[in-house]
Amino acid sequence: MPRIRPQNVTAAQWSPNGGALGTVDMSHPANNPFGENVFSVPVQRQRLPKDVFKKLQRTLEKGEALDSSLADAVAAAMKDWALEKGATHYTHMFQPLTGLTAEKHDSFFNPAGEGTALAEFSGKELIQGEPDASSFPTGGVRATFEARGYTAWDPTSPAFILENPNGTLLCIPTAFASWTGEALDAKIPLLRSMDALSKSAVRALKLLGDDASERVFTTVGPEQEYFLIDEQYYFERPDLINAGRTLFGAKPPKGHELDDHYFGSIPERVLAFMMESERELAKLGVPIKTRHNEVAPGQYEIAPMFENSNVGSDHQQLTMQILPKVARKYGLICLLHEKPFAGVNGSGKHNNWSMGTDTGVNLLDPGDTPADNLSFLFFCAAVIKAVNRHQGLLRASVANIGQDHRLGANEAPPAIISVFLGAELEKVFEAIVSGEGDPHTPGSFLGLGTPVLPALPKDGGDRNRTSPFAFTGNKFEFRALGSSMSLAFPNTVLNTIAAEAIDELAEVLEGKLSGGGDLAEAVTAVVKEAYADNKQVCFGGDNYSDEWHAEAERRGLKNLRTTPDALPEVLAPATVTAFERYDVLSKRELESRFEVWTEQYASRANIEAETTESMARTMILPAALRYVALLDDADFDSLEGEVRALAEELVAAIGELGAANDYPDGIEGIDLAIYARDNQLAAMDKVRAAADKLEKIVADDLWPLPKYEEMLFIK
Ligand code: ADP
Numbered sequence: 001m002p003r004i005r006p007q008n009v010t011a012a013q014w015s016p017n018g019g020a021l022g023t024v025d026m027s028h029p030a031n032n033p034f035g036e037n038v039f040s041v042p043v044q045r046q047r048l049p050k051d052v053f054k055k056l057q058r059t060l061e062k063g064e065a066l067d068s069s070l071a072d073a074v075a076a077a078m079k080d081w082a083l084e085k086g087a088t089h090y091t092h093m094f095q096p097l098t099g100l101t102a103e104k105h106d107s108f109f110n111p112a113g114e115g116t117a118l119a120e121f122s123g124k125e126l127i128q129g130e131p132d133a134s135s136f137p138t139g140g141v142r143a144t145f146e147a148r149g150y151t152a153w154d155p156t157s158p159a160f161i162l163e164n165p166n167g168t169l170l171c172i173p174t175a176f177a178s179w180t181g182e183a184l185d186a187k188i189p190l191l192r193s194m195d196a197l198s199k200s201a202v203r204a205l206k207l208l209g210d211d212a213s214e215r216v217f218t219t220v221g222p223e224q225e226y227f228l229i230d231e232q233y234y235f236e237r238p239d240l241i242n243a244g245r246t247l248f249g250a251k252p253p254k255g256h257e258l259d260d261h262y263f264g265s266i267p268e269r270v271l272a273f274m275m276e277s278e279r280e281l282a283k284l285g286v287p288i289k290t291r292h293n294e295v296a297p298g299q300y301e302i303a304p305m306f307e308n309s310n311v312g313s314d315h316q317q318l319t320m321q322i323l324p325k326v327a328r329k330y331g332l333i334c335l336l337h338e339k340p341f342a343g344v345n346g347s348g349k350h351n352n353w354s355m356g357t358d359t360g361v362n363l364l365d366p367g368d369t370p371a372d373n374l375s376f377l378f379f380c381a382a383v384i385k386a387v388n389r390h391q392g393l394l395r396a397s398v399a400n401i402g403q404d405h406r407l408g409a410n411e412a413p414p415a416i417i418s419v420f421l422g423a424e425l426e427k428v429f430e431a432i433v434s435g436e437g438d439p440h441t442p443g444s445f446l447g448l449g450t451p452v453l454p455a456l457p458k459d460g461g462d463r464n465r466t467s468p469f470a471f472t473g474n475k476f477e478f479r480a481l482g483s484s485m486s487l488a489f490p491n492t493v494l495n496t497i498a499a500e501a502i503d504e505l506a507e508v509l510e511g512k513l514s515g516g517g518d519l520a521e522a523v524t525a526v527v528k529e530a531y532a533d534n535k536q537v538c539f540g541g542d543n544y545s546d547e548w549h550a551e552a553e554r555r556g557l558k559n560l561r562t563t564p565d566a567l568p569e570v571l572a573p574a575t576v577t578a579f580e581r582y583d584v585l586s587k588r589e590l591e592s593r594f595e596v597w598t599e600q601y602a603s604r605a606n607i608e609a610e611t612t613e614s615m616a617r618t619m620i621l622p623a624a625l626r627y628v629a630l631l632d633d634a635d636f637d638s639l640e641g642e643v644r645a646l647a648e649e650l651v652a653a654i655g656e657l658g659a660a661n662d663y664p665d666g667i668e669g670i671d672l673a674i675y676a677r678d679n680q681l682a683a684m685d686k687v688r689a690a691a692d693k694l695e696k697i698v699a700d701d702l703w704p705l706p707k708y709e710e711m712l713f714i715k
Pocket residue numbers: 219220221222223290303304305306307352353354355362472474475
């Protein structure tokens with residue numbers, strides 16, 4: 001189908017499908033849908049027998065073991081609540097190693113004879129599911145013929161109702177393990193890492209004089225970037241459908257150079273979509289706080305308030321499910337890929353991370369005078385130590401094929417992991433190490449040069465957008481995650497490596513205090529040592545610059561550019577030691593992840609490579625040849641020669657790609673991933689280069705694919 005301008009006109013004239021629009025009086029509390037579809041604490045309080053409610057809360061608040069005798073009562077209350085909300089089915093929702101969320105629906109209703117049915121849901125069905133689920137990747141933990149896997153209820157993440165125009169579904173967040181008890185999912189290690197961190201942090205807090213805190217929670221607040229394009233264009237592009245990104249497309253005359261999109265007024269259709277998405281997420285108890293346009297044309301961001309890591313991670317999975325779903329109602333497609341458009345900024349996910357006690361203290365909040373906050377300095381030093389030791393693992397935790405187009409491409413942090421502390425904190429640590437100078441920075445105000453504007457308190461440091469791991473006031477912001485990623489593994493890593501470093505520093509502190517030393521002196525000594533040993537990972541300058549890359553190499557920091565370079569870090573001795581010591585993942589469980597992720601890389605590379613070959617052969621080359629024929633008819637030899645030459649270049653490149661797509665025998669695992677990177681992806685680049693040149697010369701009405709300027713600018 002040749003493309004014609006009127007299609008763009010239709011795309012621009014959107015109208016909502018399915019009666020998506022509607023407003024209500026938000027001054028009326030009953031109209032605020034927050035938590036409407038969540039089996040939340042208030043709903044539990046109202047519906048559960050008193051003693052059951054109390055026991056369940058203890059599990060949630062103190063991380064105590066779940067008393068399974070509660071299950072029947074909870075299941076009965078949950079079922080009644082769900083049926084009242086129109087549910088016909090329930091599902092144990094879990095997160096297999098695909099990085100996605102999985103669900104298998106079971107009906108509540110069982111035939112009860114004489115043509116009737118009875119709604120049933122027992123405690124056993126709540127606690128345990130046994131999905132066959134044999135086709136999920138296990139990385140060798142389980143062979144496909146050994147189908148048995150279990151899902152186990154996670155009471156710490158509340159159950160909820162998912163709506164559909166034709167009914168509703170009760171969703172129960174669950175963990176997924178093999179028959180032998182190995183974790184086959186993303187949730188189990190995350191929960192284990194939260195326990196590990198809590199133990200280490202409580203131990204340290206006791207030494208630091210806090211006897212009140214019994215549990216420490218890690219927190220996460222993700223900032224999700226995404227693109228929206230009209231669905232017409234999406235369905236015209238096999239590359240978007242197959243690979244989630246465009247494999248062809250010349251750079252448009254206008255990109256983001258005018259910065260006229262960033263934080264700009266949000267287009268009407270997009271805002272309507274955002275409002276409905278936020279309403280749907282609110283019903284599910286996901287506390288969305290922020291929305292704005294991002295840097296690239298067609299790019300946006302959504303961010304929630306932070307929550308504990310487990311709930312925050314589940315909510316992030318839901319966000320990634322709701323955004324694409326709601327987008328369709330507005331004739332839009334939501335792209336979560338890390339790099340949907342070459343030459344245009346890609347999408348990441350900032351992972352704000354901190355630790356907080358059950359008494360309500362944020363352990364990474366420096367207060368007004370960080371130099372005097374022993375506990376803050378201690379935990380901050382532990383984080384620096386952890387990041388320095390496990391740089392490679394942190395890099396691996398954000399590795400996927402989409403990220404390889406982004407990290408280090410002057411739009412996202414580099415593949416080198418470093419910590420940005422900010423001027424004030426850096427000064428504090430440097431003063432502690434040198435024993436010289438006053439670590440205190442006097443509080444200052446920002447005068448704006450006119451008395452009509454208020455004086456603003458000045459932050460302790462400027463921001464550094466280029467840092468992969470930046471201290472931002474009262475939390476660290478791990479900025480290297482990709483937009484399509486689950487939060488679970490990066491946070492599992494953060495929690496585990498922090499648990500290890502906190503434990504080690506606590507051990508040293510314990511030693512110093514055992515002789516009855518002064519607490520302030522002992523903590524200062526521990527902080528001094530930890531910072532001095534690990535400050536090589538701290539960097540306050542421009543992470544995009546070539547000087548930094550050279551400097552990082554001199555410092556011996558790792559620079560793992562691509563996914564096949566980074567993934568082996570999952571099995572590095574330091575990783576295995578930390579993960580086994582804190583019972584987060586066994587060596588076998590780590591191996592299974594390594595295997596699954598390398599295979600995913602190779603498979604996705606192959607899908608991209610085959611899609612490129614087929615689009616080039618069946619769409620782009622025919623368009624070029626039609627144009628050659630046209631020029632031939634018109635006797636326009638000079639231009640015909642130019643197009644012919646490009647078509648020849650394309651044909652040669654297709655030949656090379658075809659050869660690369662023909663795998664050599666017997667190559668697998670990481671070797672296959674490396675093969676795919678060095679052969680298939682490299683050959684794809686050549687095909688694309690020729691095709692993109694053709695795009696700029698072939699008659700527009702013959703070109704078979706929507707162009708960047710259409711997809712990114714028609715809203
Ligand atoms: P930015 O200026 O980087 O966009 P925001 O103030 O918008 O920062 O916050 C970004 C994210 O940081 C939000 O999702 C927020 O919930 C999260 N955040 C704030 N405090 C914490 C914390 N203690 N732990 C984890 N995340 C936090």
